[in-house]
Amino acid sequence: MSQLLMAPIALPLVTGALLLILWRAPLRIQRALSALATLSLLGIAAALLWSGQRNGIQVYLIGDWPAPYGISLVLDRLAALMLALTALLATFALAYAITGSDRAGRHFHALFQFQLLGINIAFLTGDLFNLFVAFEILLIASYGLLLHGGGAERTRAALHYVALNLVGSLLFLIGLGTLYAAAGSLNMADLAARIAALPAADQHLARVAAMLLLAVFGLKAALIPLHFWLPGTYAAATAAVAALFAIITKVGIYAIIRLTTLVYGLGETPMLAWASPWLLAAGLTTIAIGTLGAMASDDLRELIAYLVVVSVGTLIAGIALGTPAGLSASLYYLLHTTLVTGGLFLLAERIASARDGSTRLSEGKRPPPSHQLGWVFFLAAIAVAGMPPFSGLVGKVLLLIAAQDHSALIPVWTLVLLSSLLLVMTLTRAGILVFWRGPVAAAEKPSRQPWLIATTLLATSPVLVIFGGSITDWTRDTAEQTFDAQAYVTAMRQSTPVVVRESGGHH
Amino acid sequence: MEALIALCIGLLIGGGVYLLLRARSFSVVLGLTLLSYATNLLLFASGGLTTNQAPLINEGGPFADPLPQALVLTAIVIGFAMTAFMLVLALRALNDLGTDRVDDRRGGEER
Numbered sequence: 001m002s003q004l005l006m007a008p009i010a011l012p013l014v015t016g017a018l019l020l021i022l023w024r025a026p027l028r029i030q031r032a033l034s035a036l037a038t039l040s041l042l043g044i045a046a047a048l049l050w051s052g053q054r055n056g057i058q059v060y061l062i063g064d065w066p067a068p069y070g071i072s073l074v075l076d077r078l079a080a081l082m083l084a085l086t087a088l089l090a091t092f093a094l095a096y097a098i099t100g101s102d103r104a105g106r107h108f109h110a111l112f113q114f115q116l117l118g119i120n121i122a123f124l125t126g127d128l129f130n131l132f133v134a135f136e137i138l139l140i141a142s143y144g145l146l147l148h149g150g151g152a153e154r155t156r157a158a159l160h161y162v163a164l165n166l167v168g169s170l171l172f173l174i175g176l177g178t179l180y181a182a183a184g185s186l187n188m189a190d191l192a193a194r195i196a197a198l199p200a201a202d203q204h205l206a207r208v209a210a211m212l213l214l215a216v217f218g219l220k221a222a223l224i225p226l227h228f229w230l231p232g233t234y235a236a237a238t239a240a241v242a243a244l245f246a247i248i249t250k251v252g253i254y255a256i257i258r259l260t261t262l263v264y265g266l267g268e269t270p271m272l273a274w275a276s277p278w279l280l281a282a283g284l285t286t287i288a289i290g291t292l293g294a295m296a297s298d299d300l301r302e303l304i305a306y307l308v309v310v311s312v313g314t315l316i317a318g319i320a321l322g323t324p325a326g327l328s329a330s331l332y333y334l335l336h337t338t339l340v341t342g343g344l345f346l347l348a349e350r351i352a353s354a355r356d357g358s359t360r361l362s363e364g365k366r367p368p369p370s371h372q373l374g375w376v377f378f379l380a381a382i383a384v385a386g387m388p389p390f391s392g393l394v395g396k397v398l399l400l401i402a403a404q405d406h407s408a409l410i411p412v413w414t415l416v417l418l419s420s421l422l423l424v425m426t427l428t429r430a431g432i433l434v435f436w437r438g439p440v441a442a443a444e445k446p447s448r449q450p451w452l453i454a455t456t457l458l459a460t461s462p463v464l465v466i467f468g469g470s471i472t473d474w475t476r477d478t479a480e481q482t483f484d485a486q487a488y489v490t491a492m493r494q495s496t497p498v499v500v501r502e503s504g505g506h507h
Numbered sequence: 508m509e510a511l512i513a514l515c516i517g518l519l520i521g522g523g524v525y526l527l528l529r530a531r532s533f534s535v536v537l538g539l540t541l542l543s544y545a546t547n548l549l550l551f552a553s554g555g556l557t558t559n560q561a562p563l564i565n566e567g568g569p570f571a572d573p574l575p576q577a578l579v580l581t582a583i584v585i586g587f588a589m590t591a592f593m594l595v596l597a598l599r600a601l602n603d604l605g606t607d608r609v610d611d612r613r614g615g616e617e618r
Binding site: 133 | 527532535542546550553554574575582592599604
């Protein structure tokens with residue numbers, strides 16, 4: 001049992017608490033502490049990624065309580081992948097915030113660490129109730145981060161976001177209660193075995209719970225028809241926060257994967273089989289609505305937020321195919337979209353500061369022609385829309401190949417391809433409006449650091465293509481392991497407390 | 508007892524949804540509070556309803572399931588924190604936007 005599993009939770013927790021105590025300390029100390037913790041987290045996540053590949057599924061029993069009764073953390077390839085992605089994105093978001101935007105309000109660094117804490121717990125936890133707690137932690141932190149910097153627009157966005165997520169949390173609890181009433185456990189591995197063993201007459205309650213939970217995770221992931229909170233929220237947040245938020249919708253996606261492949265994954269008809277028509281329809285509608293929303297956006301940040309919606313639809317469509325190949329394509333696309341949309345949010349702020357301070361897609365001032373922003377935006381637009389030679393294309397092609405033998409071949413191909421075409425047009429229009437129209441803005445001295453950070457984050461896209469072979473091997477193995485619910489259950493069952501007490505030794 | 512609990516949960520949810528849809532920030536907070544009470548009751552009932560039983564597993568005898576109680580406790584704490592946050596946010600919104608309407612148009616200039 002590796003103690004390292006506890007590190008992605010303990011580290012941001014301790015750092016966040018320290019930062020709260022040190023809130024009067026000079027900003028550079030807070031920055032140093034936060035940066036140190038995030039870089040260490042990146043190292044830990046890399047180590048876990050490596051150990052997840054080598055050692056199979058690992059279980060850590062908190063407080064040494066035996067599995068279905070105590071709280072357990074589970075690390076498999078999927079969890080390790082998500083942890084590493086979070087740490088990588090967080091490093092860039094934090095580096096960007098340190099260049100200036102963390103000055104806009106207090107407690108940025110503490111909230112940032114708590115945000116990471118919530119996300120990491122969500123990926124590591126082995127039971128559904130702690131998934132709920134993790135959601136609450138990451139949501140509380142995200143409320144604070146969303147409000148960072150203040151202003152009426154942010155307050156309005158936060159009011160909607162908070163109210164909607166509170167309703168979502170209550171639905172989550174209702175789903176958990178129903179599931180507990182039906183199956184009598186909340187440990188995911190234990191639940192999988194119990195649900196599979198339920199007599200057919202009692203299956204209905206479990207399915208009602210499953211659909212409730214699916215709706216909640218769909219809300220967190222911004223799946224149609226529960227997506228409407230996302231564009232306003234993401235467009236209102238500061239750039240570094242919006243970049244970090246690119247991972248939050250993926251927590252919902254992760255929960256959907258776990259629910260469909262693990263919790264309901266055992267037995268004769270796994271949930272994915274009967275939920276997939278719904279999921280597929282929702283995913284494809286999300287692609288369509290997201291694309292329309294992007295086309296109608298009159299603000300670059302809102303446009304990027306709709307790109308997140310489109311990517312959620314694409315990811316869900318891949319998962320709903322119900323095959324390891326589909327999930328593998330989704331996982332590759334997940335890596336791509338999280339990093340690239342995160343980078344785009346950062347880039348949008350650079351564009352705003354090189355123009356007249358706004359990202360509105362109207363004829364405002366344009367950045368000076370000497371600025372490299374235009375090229376970076378051009379390449380990023382190609383990457384995010386799924387044109388060659390960047391990672392968006394690879395992800396979408398993998399998805400199209402995975403859909404080849406599926407009965408929904410025609411709708412999937414049509415929507416994915418059509419949406420890519422329309423997005424290229426939309427991004428072209430946005431690029432023309434921002435870079436080619438209007439009077440040239442006064443050439444201020446461009447600050448290099450934030451620009452470099454945004455560009456480096458976007459440069460992960462070609463890296464994903466260059467190492468495409470090994471990454472798709474990795475995602476394929478991850479998808480296969482994720483579909484093997486029995487292995488997960490076995491790993492949980494075989495985990496025993498370290499301290500085995502002698503029989504009768506307790507007083 | 509089951510009927511009474513179910514009726515209570517239903518009433519609370521009905522009232523909560525009604526208040527939520529009134530789309531004024533204070534009503535929304537009250538509505539969310541009612542909804543969270545209903546949810547807590549439902550969670551509490553999910554382990555089965557018993558009277559006068561200790562939450563301890565004794566040999567063969569009836570017992571009250573302790574896990575839902577632990578869940579409700581956590582849910583109450585989280586719900587309380589969220590309500591407090593929502594109230595502060597509603598006050599801030601009243602200050603920033605000059606209106607307590609949740610669905611006010613962008614800018615909030617026309618009141």
